[in-house]
Amino acid sequence: MQDASEETPTSVDLQQEFENSGVKEVLEDLDATLIGLAPVKQRIRETAALLLVERARKRLGLAHDTPTLHMSFTGNPGTGKTTVALRMADLLHRLGYIRKGHLVSVTRDDLVGQYIGHTAPKTKEILKKAMGGVLFIDEAYYLYRPENERDYGQEAIEILLQVMENQRDDIVVILAGYGDRMDKFFESNPGFRSRIAHHIDFPDYTDEELFHIAGLMLKDQNYTLTPEAETALREYVGLRRTQPHFANARSIRNALDRARLRQANRLFQSASGPLDAAALSAIDAPDIRASRVFQGAPDSEPDPNAK
Numbered sequence: 001m002q003d004a005s006e007e008t009p010t011s012v013d014l015q016q017e018f019e020n021s022g023v024k025e026v027l028e029d030l031d032a033t034l035i036g037l038a039p040v041k042q043r044i045r046e047t048a049a050l051l052l053v054e055r056a057r058k059r060l061g062l063a064h065d066t067p068t069l070h071m072s073f074t075g076n077p078g079t080g081k082t083t084v085a086l087r088m089a090d091l092l093h094r095l096g097y098i099r100k101g102h103l104v105s106v107t108r109d110d111l112v113g114q115y116i117g118h119t120a121p122k123t124k125e126i127l128k129k130a131m132g133g134v135l136f137i138d139e140a141y142y143l144y145r146p147e148n149e150r151d152y153g154q155e156a157i158e159i160l161l162q163v164m165e166n167q168r169d170d171i172v173v174i175l176a177g178y179g180d181r182m183d184k185f186f187e188s189n190p191g192f193r194s195r196i197a198h199h200i201d202f203p204d205y206t207d208e209e210l211f212h213i214a215g216l217m218l219k220d221q222n223y224t225l226t227p228e229a230e231t232a233l234r235e236y237v238g239l240r241r242t243q244p245h246f247a248n249a250r251s252i253r254n255a256l257d258r259a260r261l262r263q264a265n266r267l268f269q270s271a272s273g274p275l276d277a278a279a280l281s282a283i284d285a286p287d288i289r290a291s292r293v294f295q296g297a298p299d300s301e302p303d304p305n306a307k
Contacts, residue, residue, distance in 0.1 A: 075202025
């Protein structure tokens, strides 16, 4: 005789499930730590709702299929794709769709070998590490190089496709990169398109969002901007985003690192006595305006497209 505690329930309180699962905490953290990205956050909330409902249907004994959870994140560099992938791994783990909830982030070089017989073991080792969690493949289109007859990327692709299909209950794969290049990649590799259920596009940040992001970055490191530096940074953001190789939040982080470097040198050269915490923490306008951006020259950042 079946124990009463094991009987199939007749109803499920979705709101209570939402509260108890910890998903609410993940979504609140996403809102608190990521500026902007409203359409991305909405898609994550919708995905969470789908998974909660599917889990509830399973508990009620209704017919259900484990949802296909492989995803594609498209957008320019520095728009939060890796950060969202981390939150997604946490969300899927809390809902019981993956065992561990960890994220393994890789690029082509981690999967594709340089000689015959090298690719399969590399790819399988990465997949072994990612099992029970999420495998995040950045710039996934570099896996496929049709112009090179001796390229071994196709071997990695075939292994990935097989695992994505046969072990989809134990691993979620997220492919990421520029939107136009990912479209071409999917056209050349229809096997991937058929296995990807969720396509999420990450928009560029606005100037105001980037300024807000800069403020959070500085706050995390116990730095402040003087009023003059705030004005300079707003101007910097507007100028920098018109230049080549702009990488959204990544470019802002690089700019702040350089501003801190200039501030340290300024203090070291000009200080004639003890400095208090306020002086050591304040970024001033010259620390920002010394950037070559204000002279119309490109900022000194590596090309994100370079391989």
